[in-house]
Amino acid sequence: MAEFKRQSPVRFTASPIETEERDHWTVALEYENEGHGPWIGDLAHKARWDLQDGGLEDITPCDLIIPEIPGQCTFSGDMLINRMNRTQASIYHLGSEAPPIPDFQGYTDVSESSVFLALFGPNIFSVAEKLTRLDFMEPGNTAPFLLQGPFCHVPCQIVVLDSGVDGGFLLTCSRGYGDSMVHAILEAGAEIGLRPAGEKRFGSWIAALNRE
Amino acid sequence: MDRLKQLPTLRINTDEPLTLKYRRKTYRGAAGDTVATALYAGGVRIFGRSLKYHRPRGLYSLDGECSNTCMAVDGIPNVRTENTLLKDGMVVDAQNVKGSANFDWLGFIDKLDWMMPAGFYYKTMHKPAAVWPVAMKQIRKAAGLGVISPDDEMKGRYDEQYLTAEVTVIGGGPAGMAAALAAAESGHRVVLLESRPHLGGCFDYRVTTNGQGTHLYERARELAEQVKQTANIRRFEHAAMVGAYNNNLITAFQVGKAGDGFTERYIEIRSASVVVATGCIERPLLFEHNERPGVMQVGCAHRLARTYGILPGKEAVFSVGHDLGLEAAVDLSDLGVKIACVADIREDGQRPDLLEALAERDIPVLGGWVATHAHGGKTVKKATLSTVEGTVRRQFPCDLLVASAGLTPVSGPFILAQAGMGYDRRTGYFLPTGLPEKMFPAGRITGINDPDAIEASGRLAGLEAAAAAGADVTQAAAAARQAVAALPGPERGCKLVTAPVKGRKSFICFDEDATVKSVKQAIDAGFDVPELVKRYAAVGLGPGQSGIPGHNLPLFVAKYTASTGTPKPTTVRPPLVPTYIATYAGYNHHMFKRTPLHDSQKADGGIFRNIGVWQRARYFSEDFDCKEEILNVRNNVGMLDGSTLGKFRIHGPDALKALQRVYVSDMSKVTEGRIKYSAMCNDDGCVIDDGVVTKLGENDYCFTTSTGRAGQASEWIRYHTRFDNWDFHIVNLTDSMGVINLSGPNARKVLAKAVNIDVSNEAFPFSGYREFFIRETIPVRAMRLGFVGELSYELHVPASYMQTVWDMLKEAGAEFGIRNFGVETQNVLRMEKCHIILGQESEQRTNLLDVGLGFLWDRTKSDAKTVGAVALRQAENDPGRLTLVGIRMADDTRAARDGAIIVDTKVRGYVATMRKSFTTGEAVGMALVESQLAGIDTRLQIFEDECNGELLDARVVPMPFYDPEGERMKL
C-alpha cells in the first residue's frame, strides 16, 4: 500500500542529519555541513494564505492589522502579513504549526501553489544581486518589506526581513520552478559557500528578528 | 631582458615569476604583466600581421586600442594581449600569418597595395558572375584575424551582477577617484569602474609633481587607498564599460582575478547619475609607415618603463605635439633610453621647465618639426624628420620612434548616451555639445591637463552627480566650482592632421589597413563625409572601433574637402570594448517548470519536450507513433500527468460578471456539482482558450485553462475589465494541484479500488464533478470529461500528495497492466475525436464559429459585453472563411504531415493535425479549408514540403472519426 508522503517542490543534494515527521511532511531540522552561512532553507511545509477582499481594512487575520500601503508588512511572532495591492495581502506562517484558515470567502490556502524559500546569513544579498535587478537596498525601504518582481527571471514575492549585511529574505514563486530556482540560486551562491539549512537555524533567525 | 627594478611606480611583482609559451619558446614574465608586456620583455617586437597587407605589427598604445597585438591565447582567438593579465603556463600563438609573425609568407601582399585601392572589393571579383562564389570563399578565409571552430567551447565561469547606485563613476583615474570620494560624502551608493587592473589612471606612472609637490604616482596611490577605505564606494577594477543606455543604464564586464569565482562577469548598473572620467588616449600621428613595430605612442613607451619595468628601446627619437611627450622623454632618458632628439610639432607653448630639463640632458628639441617616415623592413631602424612645412629633412637612426599628435578624449560613453558631438577649437577635441541628463564629464576628457585641475574637476563632477541624485550639497558644490575656476582650464591642443607626406603608407586605421591615400580615394569617389568614408574605405570598422582613427578621420576629411563646416566624428556602438559572447550569455539557466511527477515520469521512461515554460513527457518509448500507448488507452486503461492544466479560483460579488465578460457561454447556468465547458475569444472573435468552469459556492467559482494560457489568464481577465471597477478576486492555483488523467474502459475499476466513494455511472455520470477525500486525508476534486473519447476521470490532487496518489492508482491498476501515456498519445486520441487544441486547429483567422464551437456561444447576454461577441456577430455570415473539417487520405498507408498546405490554383488551407489512426486503421485528421471546399466528400490535394510537385489526394469526411455517438466516454 502506498505510503502517505508529502513532497516539497525543492530537493537539496545535501542530506539532513535530523528530521521530524509533521502532517506527512518529513521536515529537515538540520543538514550535514551547514557551514557558516549564508543559507537557503526550504519552507514548503509552512502554510501560506492568499487574502483578497474589497475591504481589507476591516479584516484582522489572527487579530493582526493588515498594513495599508502595498509593500509594507506586519511581522508579529510567527506570522507575516504582506500588503500586495489595494485588495490583496499574502499571509505566511513561519512557525512549526499554523492556525486553521479562517472560514471567510476571501481566504485561499495557497501553500501548495508556491515554492517557499528562506535565504539568509552573511552576504546573502551579494547572491541576490546576481539573480535579480530588483533593488533590495533602495534607500526608501525599511525591513520588513515586500517586493513583487522577477528573481532568476521568474515572478516572485520577496519579503526582506532584515536588510543588514547578515540579514535575509523570504521568497515565493510558482511551485513548478522549484528545481530550476534552487539550482540557479545554489550556483550563484557557490562562490560564497551558500548551503542548505534546516528548520532549527531558520527558527533561530526568526526568533532573533522578533527580539529586535 | 633585465627589468628595471625598484621603481615605485611598478605594477609587476618580479618575486612572482610566471611563464608563457610562444613559438615553442618559454618566456618569463612576472605577476602583473600582461601577455604583451611579457612577450616584449622577452624580445618579441612583431606580434602579428595586419589584416589586408600582412604588415608586421607590434605594441602601439599598450591599452589594446587596435588589433595589432591580438593573438590566440590558450586556443581562444583574438585575445587582446595588452589587456590580458599573464597567467602561468599560457600558450600564445600569432594570428593571420603563414609561417610566423616574423616571417610571414604572405608578407609580399604589402607590395601589392596598388592593386587594392579603397573599396576595390566592390568593383572586382564579380565579373564574370561565376568568379564571385570562388572569390567569396577565399575572402572569407582571409577576412578576420583569429580562427575558431563551431565546436569550440569557452571554458570558465561567466556570470552577472545587477547593481543599483545613485552615482556611477566611469574611470578610476584621479578625476574618477576624486568624483567617487566626493559623491560618497553624501552617503549615496557609488560604483566606480576602472578598465585597467588597478586604479590610478594618468597619475599612476608619472614622477612629475602636483601643486603640493607630491609625485603623481604617490597621489594616485593615496586616492586609491581612500577609495578602498570608503564603505559606500563599490569599486570594480579590470572592469571595462561597454554600453550606456536610456535612464543611465550602464553595462560593463569585469575580468576575474585569481581566486574570483568567475572568469568574466557582466555588470549592469542602473544609476541615478553618472560621472564620465574616462580620460584621454592619444591621437595617432600620420606619417609613412607610422605603424611599424618600434613606433609607439607616448603613454605606451612611458608605461612600459614605469609600470612594467621594461625599457621600450635603446635609441629613441620623439615626434610629439604635447607636453606629456616632453615629460616622457625626460623620464625615459633618466631611466636609460638614449634620445637622439625630440621633434615637437609646436613652435612654442611648451612648458619651460620641461624644455629646461631636456636641455640639461643634452637632448635637442626641434620645434616645428615632425616625423615623416619610419624606416625598416620589419622594425624601426631609422626615422626621417622634417619641418612641418616639409622644407627640410633629417634622418636619425633609432630602434624606437615615440610618435603622437596629441590627446583625444575617450568620449564613447557620451556618444552612446546620444550626446551631440562638436569640434572644440581650443583643445582640438570633439566634445559633447549637449550633455545627456545627469551625466557629468570630469578630468582630462574636458581638455584640462594640470594635475590639480584634474582632481578638482573630478570633485566638482562627483558633487554635481550626487546633487542630481538627490543629495543636498549646494555649499560643497559651490566651493568646488570656485576651486576649479582658480586652476588652469582646457589647454590648447595640437592641430596637425598629417605630416607633409603623400600618405600612401600613412595608416589612419590599423585594424583595416586603411591609409591616408585610401581615404583620399574614397573622398574622390564621392564619399565625402566621415560616416561614408568609414564604410567605403573601412576606417574604424575593426575591433578597435574609433580608438585609432576616430579623431583623425573627421579632421582629415574636413581638411581634404576644404570644408568650412565643423567635421563630425563617426559614431561608436556597444560594446565599446570587444567582449566575449560567453560573458553576455552568462549562466543562462534554463528556467522551466516541472510537474510534481517529473522524476517518476522520467524513471518510467518518459521522453520530455518543452511546452511553453513547462517540461512534459511527450512519449514513453522510442516509438514516437505511440501505437501501444494509444491502443492501451482505447482498450484498457492509461494514466497521464496533466498537472500543467491551468486552474483558477475566482470569487467576489462581481465574479460572475467577470466570467460573463470573458467566456462566450452564459455562465449564470453554471451550478454546483456540474462542470460547464466553454471558451474565451479575443476581440476578433478568435478562440484563445477553453476550459471548464464549476461553481464552488455563492460568488465563488473555479475554472481551468489550457497549459499555455495559464500564465496569462489573470492578466486577460483584468485587462478586459479594466474600465469596470468590479469587485472580484482571482487566485492562480495551477501549480497547487497535480492532475491525473485516468482514461480507458477499465478506468472505473481502477478508481474504485483506490477511493471510497461510489464511482458507478449513476452516482458519478459524465460531466459530473465530485469532491472527496482519500483515506480522510487527501482532498480530491474529480471531473468526468471526454477529451480523449474514453471513460475518463480527471483527478485534481494537492501537489504535495500528487506522487502518493499516483503511486496508489498505479498499484490499483497493476492487475490491469496500467501504463503511462504521454502528450503525443493524448494528441492522437483527441484528434480521433476531432477535439480541437487551440493553436493547432485554430489560428488568427479562425473565429469560434469556424472551428465548430459556435454551440458554446450565448447570443442573448449582450449586456455582459463579452469579448469577441461583436466580431462574431459581424462575421457570422461572411463567405469564404476558413472552416474546420475532417479529412481522410485517399491512401490510408500514410497521413500527410501537420502543416502541409491544401491547394488547387491557390493555397486554400492546411492540415492541422493528421495521423495514421491505429484505432480505425484510417489516415485521418483535421484541416482548415476555405468554406467552399468544406462539403463532405470534396476532393482535396495536399502539398507537402519538398514533395517535388507530387501532390497527395484526400477528401473531406464527417467528424469525429471514432465513436461518433460519444458512447465510450459516457460508459
Next chain:
Amino acid sequence: MALTLTCPVCGKRNGYEFRYGGEDKGPRPAEEGLTPRAWCDYVHMNTCTVGIQKEWWCHRDGCGAWFTTFRDTTKNLEVKPPEAENGQA
C-alpha cells in the same frame, strides 16, 4: 532594457518586467450602430503618435496591475502626464 516604467503599486521598475497593452483607446464603443469598420478600427488601428502617448502596461512579472502611463515615443522614456491630463489621470 533601458526603459523604466512606474507601476502604481511597486514603483519604478525595469521595462522588461512589463507587458505592453496598447494605446489607450478608452472603453469599447457601444454596439448600437457599430459598423465592422469602426469595430476593427477600435481593435486594430493605432494612432502611432510621434511624441507623448497614453498607453496601457501590465506589471506582468510583478504585482500584475494594469495601469496607464505616458511615454515619449521618440526617446522611449516614460514622462509625466501632460498638463491637460492632471486631475484626470
